[in-house]
Every structure is written in C-alpha cells, then in structure tokens.
Amino acid sequence: MPRExxxxxxxxxxxxxxxxxxxxxxxxxxxxxxxxxxxxxxxxGKDRVRITPISETAELGVAVGAAMSGLRPIVELYMAExxxxxxxxxxxxxxxxxxxxxxxxxxxxxxxxxxxFAAGWAGQHSNCxxxxxxxxxxxxxxxPSTSADxxxxxxxxxxxxxxxxxxxxxxxxxxxxxxxxGEHIVPFGVADIKRAGTDVTIVATAWMVKKSLAAAExxxxxxxxxxxxxxxxxxxxxxxxxxxxxxxxGRLVLVDQAPRHASAAVVIAGEVAxxxxxxxxxxxxxxxxxxxxxxxxxxxxxxxxxSEQKIVDAVKSVLAMQAAAV
Amino acid sequence: MVPASQLSKDRLTWMYTQMLRIRxxxxxxKRTFVEHPGVIRGHAHLGDGAEASIVxxxxxxxxxxxxxxxxxxxxxPLVLGTPxxxxxxxxxxxxxxxxxxxxxxxxxxxxxxxxxxxxxxIGQGIAHAAGVAYAAQVKKTGQVVYSFFGDxxxxxxxxxxxxxxxxVWKLPVVFVLENNMxxxxxxxxxxxANAIAGDPLSQKAKAYSIPGVTVDGTDVLxxxxxxxxxxxxxRAGQGPTLVESVFYRMSPHGNAITVPPVPTQFQEHEAxxxxxxxxxxxxxxxxxxxxxxxxxxxxxxxxxxxxxxxxEDGVRAEMEEVVxxxxxxxxxxxxDAVKYVYA
Numbered sequence: 001m002p003r004e005x006x007x008x009x010x011x012x013x014x015x016x017x018x019x020x021x022x023x024x025x026x027x028x029x030x031x032x033x034x035x036x037x038x039x040x041x042x043x044x045g046k047d048r049v050r051i052t053p054i055s056e057t058a059e060l061g062v063a064v065g066a067a068m069s070g071l072r073p074i075v076e077l078y079m080a081e082x083x084x085x086x087x088x089x090x091x092x093x094x095x096x097x098x099x100x101x102x103x104x105x106x107x108x109x110x111x112x113x114x115x116x117f118a119a120g121w122a123g124q125h126s127n128c129x130x131x132x133x134x135x136x137x138x139x140x141x142x143x144p145s146t147s148a149d150x151x152x153x154x155x156x157x158x159x160x161x162x163x164x165x166x167x168x169x170x171x172x173x174x175x176x177x178x179x180x181x182g183e184h185i186v187p188f189g190v191a192d193i194k195r196a197g198t199d200v201t202i203v204a205t206a207w208m209v210k211k212s213l214a215a216a217e218x219x220x221x222x223x224x225x226x227x228x229x230x231x232x233x234x235x236x237x238x239x240x241x242x243x244x245x246x247x248x249x250g251r252l253v254l255v256d257q258a259p260r261h262a263s264a265a266v267v268i269a270g271e272v273a274x275x276x277x278x279x280x281x282x283x284x285x286x287x288x289x290x291x292x293x294x295x296x297x298x299x300x301x302x303x304x305x306x307s308e309q310k311i312v313d314a315v316k317s318v319l320a321m322q323a324a325a326v
Numbered sequence: 327m328v329p330a331s332q333l334s335k336d337r338l339t340w341m342y343t344q345m346l347r348i349r350x351x352x353x354x355x356k357r358t359f360v361e362h363p364g365v366i367r368g369h370a371h372l373g374d375g376a377e378a379s380i381v382x383x384x385x386x387x388x389x390x391x392x393x394x395x396x397x398x399x400x401x402x403p404l405v406l407g408t409p410x411x412x413x414x415x416x417x418x419x420x421x422x423x424x425x426x427x428x429x430x431x432x433x434x435x436x437x438x439x440x441x442x443x444x445x446x447x448i449g450q451g452i453a454h455a456a457g458v459a460y461a462a463q464v465k466k467t468g469q470v471v472y473s474f475f476g477d478x479x480x481x482x483x484x485x486x487x488x489x490x491x492x493x494v495w496k497l498p499v500v501f502v503l504e505n506n507m508x509x510x511x512x513x514x515x516x517x518x519a520n521a522i523a524g525d526p527l528s529q530k531a532k533a534y535s536i537p538g539v540t541v542d543g544t545d546v547l548x549x550x551x552x553x554x555x556x557x558x559x560x561r562a563g564q565g566p567t568l569v570e571s572v573f574y575r576m577s578p579h580g581n582a583i584t585v586p587p588v589p590t591q592f593q594e595h596e597a598x599x600x601x602x603x604x605x606x607x608x609x610x611x612x613x614x615x616x617x618x619x620x621x622x623x624x625x626x627x628x629x630x631x632x633x634x635x636x637x638e639d640g641v642r643a644e645m646e647e648v649v650x651x652x653x654x655x656x657x658x659x660x661x662d663a664v665k666y667v668y669a
Contacts, residue, residue, distance in 0.1 A: 026464060047464045053494065058487035061453020062460055068442045069392070069461030088447055093454070097443045101435035102426035103666035105442055137667045161669035 002148075002178035010147040010179050011112075011168060014154035015074060017183070019044050022072065025158055029076025029112075030054050056082050060089035060111065064097065064163075067109040072158055080115035080129045080167060087132075094163035095138030110157045110164050116207055116257050117170035118305055122296035128258035128289075130205075133165050134234040134267065140164045140188055141235040145209035147177035149232055152186030160188065169206035189236035193245070197227035200315050201245040203268055204255035205231060208306060212255050215311035226315060234264050242268060243276040250281035251318045255306055260288040282321040285314045327386060327554045330547040338628050339637070341385055341546055345377035345616050346641040348401040351410060352577070354645050355400065355417060355431075359581055359591035362653065365418050369583065370431035372592075373401040375544075375576035376504060378615035381405060382549025383472060383502055383571070386557045390467070392440045394455035395474040397432035399444040402474065406439040410644065411651040420655035427658040428666060449482025451475065452501065456488045459499035459566075470560045471499040472553075478509030480530060481517060489568065493534040496565035500556040503527055503568060504543065506575035511596050528570035536566050543571030544615040574610035 005013065019025045020043075027033075028050035033041050040049040052059050056077065063073035077083055083090050094107050117126045134141045140162055144150040150168060157164040194209055195216050204212040209230045216226040229245050231238055246252050252272055254265035265286045272284060290304045328337075352372040358365055373380065380401045384393065395402045400417075404410055408424060416423025417431045424436050432446040442458060445451040455473030462469040479485050480503055492499055505527050507514055515521045520529045531538025537559070541552040549571055556567035577592055578599065584590040593599055597607040623629040629637075 026460075050495070053487070053490055055487035055491055057450075057484045058453050058456065058491045061450060061484060061488065062457035062491065065394070065442070065454035065457020065459075066461040066464075067457070068437070068454070069458045071461045071464060073457075088450055089453070092447060093445060093450055097435075097445075098669055099666045100425060100429040100433040101437075101443055101666075102423070102428040103669075104425065104435050104437050106669040108669070140668075 002180050004176050005147045005151070005179045007147045007150050007168065007172045007175050007177070010151035011154050014151045015158070016040070016043065018155055018158040019048065022158075023048075024070060025072045025074065026050075026066065027074045027076065028052055029059065030078070032076055056086035057089060060086045061093065063109040063111070064089060064094050064107055067107045067163070068097065068105045072108050074110040074112055074158065077111060077113040079125055080113040081124055081127055083111060083113055083165070084129065090133065090139070090165065091136055095136050098162075099138055106161045107163050108161045110166050112166045112168070114170045114173075115167045118207075118294070118301060119171070120296060120298065120301070121294075123293040126294040128256070128262070130165070130167055130234050131258055131262045131264055131267070134237070134264060136235070138162065139235060140233060142166045142188065142233050143205040144168060144232060145172065145194070145206050145230050147175070148179045148184065149186050149192070151179050152184045153188070153232065155183065155185045156188055167206070171207045172210070175210070186232060188233045189238050191229055191231045191238035191241035193227060193241070194230050195226065195228040197225040197249065199225045199249055200251040200253060200318060201227050201229060201242070201249045202253045202255060202311065202315070203229045203231065203242055205234065205264060206257070208255045208257050211306060211308050212311055215308045215315070218308060218312050219315055224315065224319065237267070237271070239271045239275060243272060243279070246272055246276045247279045250279055252280065252284045253311065253314045253318060254284065254286045255311055256286070256288045257305060258289060259291045260286060261291070263288045282318040285318050287311050287314045327558055330551050335628050337385070338623060341381050342619055342623055342629070343637050343641065344381045344405045345546065345619060346638060347404050347410065347644070348377045348380060349374055349616055350641045350645045351400060351404055351414070351648070354414070354649050356577065356592050358418070358649070363589045365653070366431070366581070367419060368430055368432070369580045370417060371398040371580045372577040373398050375506060375574050375610070375615070376401060378546035378619060379502070379504055379543035379549050379571040379573050382546040383474070383553040385550050386554040387472070388470070390440060391470050391472060392442060392458045393472045393474070394442065394451050394458060395444050396448070396451055396476055396479065397444055397446040398476065399434045400431070403434055403436050403439060403441050406436070406441055408436040408439045408441065410648045414648045414652035415655045418652040418655065419657065420652060421658045422651075422655040426662070449475065449479040449484035452479060453484045453488045455499055456492045456497055459492065459497040460495065462498055463495070468561065469498065470557050472502065473499055474502045474504060476509065477503060477505040477507070477514045477518065477527060478512075479503075480527060481509070489530070489534045489536070489566065492566040493536045496563060498560040498563070499566045500553060500560055501566055501568045502553065503570045505570050505572045508575055508579065508596055510579045511600055513601060526570055528568055531568035536568060538568040538570070540570040540572060543573035544613055544618060546615065546619050573615065574613070576610065
C-alpha cells in the first residue's frame, strides 16, 4: 500500500532511512541541528549531524574531502543560489577530482538545495540554476516533481558514488503524494511518463510538471491528448524516452521555469533536433521564463514565469503547425 | 614525537635524502622544458626552496596521516613513497603516470600513499583537507591531516571559512601556510595586510582563536619541531594550528605561459624578471635549505663528506632513471579519455 507523504517529508524520510542503513552518511548545513532536540541529532548524534557557519565554500569543500575519505556527506544548502557562493566546489572540484586522478578517488556527496521559489522571493532566491550544472561531466543533477520521486531520487543520490546536486522545488514542499512502501529507489537517468498521450509531448521538470499536468487536463477537455514526460534527472538525461515520445506524438513542447537560454529546455531541444528531427511534424516550442530576473510583485512574477495557459497556448500552436520539411 | 635533537642518524639521513630527491626531481622537470620541448604541457609549478619545509613537516607524520598539498605538489608524494617515475610520467603526459595522464603537474594524486588529491584552484584544497579531517574525526581513526598551501591561498575565502569551521569543529588538521614570498607573480607585501603591517602571516590564526606560529622554513629541524607540536595538539583532539613556514621559492611561479607552438620554459625568478631585485634572489640562494642542512649534518658528524656525496650521487642516478622511464612510457590510449567521468 502506498503511503501519502508531503514532498519535504519524503526527502526527510529518505535521508533518515539512509542514515540508519549506512553509518557513513553524514548530514550538515546552516541553521540545522541547532539543539539536542533536533530529530536528526537525537537519532544520529553530533558527529554525523552538524550545524555549520554560513560558509558555503567550507561546507562544500569539507564534503568533497570527507567524501574522498569514506563518508557520504549530504550538505543542506536550503537555496540553490547559496551554491553559487561556492560554485568552484560544485563545478570545478567535486566533479573533476575523480577524473583528474585517473579514477583513483571517488566523491560521493549530495548537495541539497531548494529552488524556483516563486512566492515573492524576487531576484536572488527564486532561480533555476540547473542549466549551469547539467552539462558538467562527473556531476549528476536530480529534479524531482513528486513525493515518490523526491524520496526515490534522494535515496539514489545518497547511494551514488558521484557528486549529486539534488534540487527540490520549493513550490512543491507541502504537496502530498503517494510513496511506495519499503526502500523505494528511483534510478538516475530514467525519465517517467507522468501522463500518457498521443497528440503532443510535453517535457517538464519539478514544478513545471505540475503545471504541465494541469495544462494537459485543460487540453483533454478540448479533445487534445498530451503526453507529459518528466526526465527526473537532468544529468544523466534520458534522451531516449523523450525521443521515443516524440516519435509517437510528432510534436514537442518544452516547459522550463528558467530563462530561455539558461534552461534545460534548450539542451533537450538540441538533442531532439539531433536525434529525433525526422519524427517532428511541427517545430519545437519552448515555454520558458522570460529573459528577466524574477520580479518581486506577484503580477510581475506571474507575467515572467510559465503558466498553465502559456503551456496550453504553446500546445495549440504546435498542433496548428506542420513542419516545413520532414 | 622524538625531539629534533634526538633524531637518529638514519632519520636525519632520510630527511636529507628526501630533500635532495625533491630538489633533483624539480631540477629535472625544469630541464625537461629545455631538453625535451613539448613533453610537458600546460603549467608546472616547482617546489625548490620548499624542501626543508616539506620534509620537516612530513617527518612528523604517522604512517596513515593524509597529506593535502596545493597544485605545487611534486615534492610531497616523493616523500610519502609514491614512485618518482610515476610522478614524472604523469608530468610527461604518459600512461604510466600516477594519474594515467589525466591530471598532470597540478593535479597529482596517490591515495594509496595517503595523498588524496591536489586542487589547481588556489585555496580550495584547504577546505578539502578539513573534510578529510572531518572524516577522520567521525570515524575516530586518530589521523591528523596535513594541509599545505601558499601565502596567496591565505587571502582566499576558502582559507578563512575553513579555519573558522576547523576551529569550531576542533578538526584534527595542521594548516601549513608556506610563505614563499610570492603569490604567483605578486610579492606578498603587496597583498597581505599582516605583512604590510609588519606582522607575521601566522597572525591570521588569532582571528579564529587557534594557535599560530611562524617558523624558519629553511631549517628542516625547526619545521619538524613546530609542526610536530601542532600535530600532537591535533591528535590530542585540541584542534587545528596555523604554522607559517617562511622560505623562498627558488623558481618562478611556473613555466612561462605561452601559446602553442611557441615553446615554454622557466624564465628568471619574478624577483629579477618583474621586480628587478637580484639581491633578494641571490641572498635566498645563499640561504639554500639543502646546503644549510648538509653543512649542519657534516659539522655535527652525522654525515661525512663521502656519505653526503654518496647520497647525492644516488639521488642523481635515481632521477636520471626516472626521466628515462618517463620518456619511454607510452602515451595514453585516446579512447580512454571517456573513462573516469563517473564512478
């Protein structure tokens, strides 16, 4: 019987159960484990669960060193942008060291951060930064959209022998969803078809999956059958499932909360152009944020970000179009 | 820890030999740019001048203590027991290199000899060292981690964040700040507030309420004593110490940065090339840590002139063989480039 679990709860359960299973898993970050009453401190003690100063470079650098020495650190970063303060560790240390050592070391660590907080957090705390990481060889990037995936991908991230950036979308934090019993694991690099359809493929991640499913529901009422594909991890990226879906539907709409050129959508569009062009009956359409920073006022923010209606309009536009040359 | 005054003849001889091995290895790297242009690519950074500091510090190690140097990393693994031929082959881009040709001079790595990795980005390895120390603390291994970095690194955020965190967590780590007078091409008194104020760089320890000490890094036994105290303190669970080891980098920052096919080699030291201060460089050469230690060992009867000569000949022969081996080692297989991206 699946359990109902909030998205954030599913992540916490995964971390807790993995820490119980494997004593090499440690968990630390700012503003956590502040007292002995903290549930993680009570369960696992102050060696394995720690509060840190507000020092992202040290936090991530310590994770890299500890990971090379037999621990599996999970660093709680709270906000994706805080990783930018220590981007060298994310981009140029954690994923490079194994390669540069000729395979002698491994760096199994999880950088956990919320992102995309479209709730009035304005320009510096609402961003989608995964595009900067998904092309870094050696680094893996998870972007769950459901409670079940949040749990399963966190488990997989902790068990992975490589550095993983685990992005959880803030707007999904209190969403409830079913989670399978037992040690539910979602393997990296396996996309999930969240809704099957025949007329158009919508590829989306995280909060955009929820919006795309809502849009698909609106389209269904008009007799349009949309398939919603969630890659679940952006690195590795399951291009095959996406191309297979396009093969079936012939049309592709990419939905991404990031600005156009900083989106995962541009990468997916490139892969489909390379590997699936002959299946397309219409040009690929991208529904992304506008090329602005995220504004504070709700009316401005809504204008900038993708919405159900923008997705519906994009789907209708590709259905109206035939590809110029097939 | 054996006091420096009671170190055995064997141990002192070992220390002298290791210092010579570092010097000769670095000389051979430098000569390679002239004798075999193109064999070394990119940027190589030499540790000549640092021999007393490196060996004095590492002579205090227990067998399992990890060492985390900066990108100027040739000398440490030589002392730890990494075969010199594997280090040279790596620098020569060869398949028999310690990293199979994937890392090069700046990114040597030999975890089997307690040298996990070196970061080529200034200061970042300090945080990695603290992470290695955190693992030692959690796993209660009793290890002390040796973190080596230059004076330039001490201006990086990673240095300051890590010293604070290491002090808060009482990590078993010794921070050895190698003040070799130049941050890349920049004289340290142009960029260090402590130095400008006339204070030692070990002053920075005060900001984190940990012990800070400055030692003559050209005197191998003084380095041994001071690092030894720091190691004992760390092993006793009392947390980190900052040891500023002052010496003079005898070579320039690295080989000249040129664009292929323009050949590259080591030029004059920055002291002369940039600052026109030949007197400073000549004084440093007179204060050579190896010559000083040699004179001491002979004057106190540890070594005879013949003993010293024998050691020196042995080291030269070793490095001659190392260069030959590295030159003869095959290049990597191109298709192997996609290996090791993921574990």
